[in-house]
Amino acid sequence: MVKDMLTEALVVTNQQAEDWREAVKVCGNLLIHRNKITSDYITSMIESVEEYGPYMIMLPEIALFHGRPSEGVKEICLSLATFCKPIEFSEFGSNKTIKAAFAFGAIDNESHVELLSKMAALLQDEEFVSLLRNNGKKEEIMNVIKNY
Numbered sequence: 001m002v003k004d005m006l007t008e009a010l011v012v013t014n015q016q017a018e019d020w021r022e023a024v025k026v027c028g029n030l031l032i033h034r035n036k037i038t039s040d041y042i043t044s045m046i047e048s049v050e051e052y053g054p055y056m057i058m059l060p061e062i063a064l065f066h067g068r069p070s071e072g073v074k075e076i077c078l079s080l081a082t083f084c085k086p087i088e089f090s091e092f093g094s095n096k097t098i099k100a101a102f103a104f105g106a107i108d109n110e111s112h113v114e115l116l117s118k119m120a121a122l123l124q125d126e127e128f129v130s131l132l133r134n135n136g137k138k139e140e141i142m143n144v145i146k147n148y
Contacts, residue, residue: 002118005078006145009034013082013138020054020098021046023087024065027103030079037105041072045103054089054096059123061086061133063101064116073105076115082135100132122148 010030017023028042044067049056058064079102086097104115123129128144130136 001115002078002122003145003148005076006080008138008142010077010079011138011141011145012080013141014084014135015081016085017083017087020049020063020087020089023063023081023083023098023101024049024103026081026083027065027079027101030081031077031103031105034077036074036077038072038074041067041070041105044068044070044072049089053092057089057096057098058119059129061097061099062123062129063098064119065101065103066105069106069108069111073107076104076106076111078102078104078115078119080132080141082132082141084135099135 012030015026017026024045025042028037028045031037032039045065048067056063056065080100082100086099089096102119106115125144131141131144
C-alpha cells in the first residue's frame, strides 16, 4: 500500500520551508499536482495543527500531516518531503522541530486508520528514519520504500 502510493513524483528532498504551514503546503502541493486532493484539504491540515497543536509529530523530527477524511480528498494518498533546515513549531511553546513530513489524505475513517498503521510499521525501519532525519538522498529513500 505505502510503496504503491509513495512514488518518485510524490517524494521530494532538500526542500525549504520557513515554517510548519509552508511545510504542509510543500507536502500538500505534491498531492494537488497529482490530482489527489484539493486546496481545501491543505487548509484542513493546517487547521488541524492550529486547533490541536503539533500532535502529528509521530517520531522526533518527523511529522504526518493530515486532516479529517473529507471531500477534499479524491483518493487515499501520501506524499513525503525532507527539509534542508529544521522547521520549528515555536508558536506552541513545545520546542518541537521536524526535518521531514508526510502528508496523507484518506477518504473515510477506515482508510485513515489503515494508512496510519502501515505508516507506523514503515517508521520502525531505522535506516528509513535516519534518511528522513538527515535529509537523505531521494534514491536512498526510494530504495527503502520500494523494498518495504
